[in-house]
Amino acid sequence: MVTRSVALVLSTATSAAATATALRLADRLLARGHRVxxxxxxxxxxLALADSPIATAVAALLRRGVHGATLDWVVEAGAVGGRPTVDGxxxxxxxxxWSFVREADVVLAPGGGQPWRGGS
Structure with a gap:
């Protein structure tokens, strides 16, 4: 089996169907041994804050690394604002x-947009 690297760029929180689908996709990719x-x-x-409603699900995705899959999860530091995040x-x-985009075989940005940039 060929292992792929997939980058997911998320811009909206739990209420967005696109984000929920992206997290399910990440779970399936990890189960098949791909890098996410x-x-x-x-x-x-x-999504990755320690008190998030889905913090347990995020932690479970990150634990897949123990079983041979690889997940790197990075959050924009400025948007975290010092709040605690899920371990990992x-x-x-x-x-x-940019590093993720360069390394990935596939880049997906469900919902698109760049809300942190503001303006038009």
């Missing part, structure tokens, strides 16, 4: 996003 890189910005940062989530910046 998630970069969360804007309101999607809330790393605060980063656009350099991390």
């Amino acid at each position: 890189m998630i970069f969360a910005h804007g309101t999607a940062v809330e 989530v790393v605060a980063g910046d656009d350099a991390d996003l």
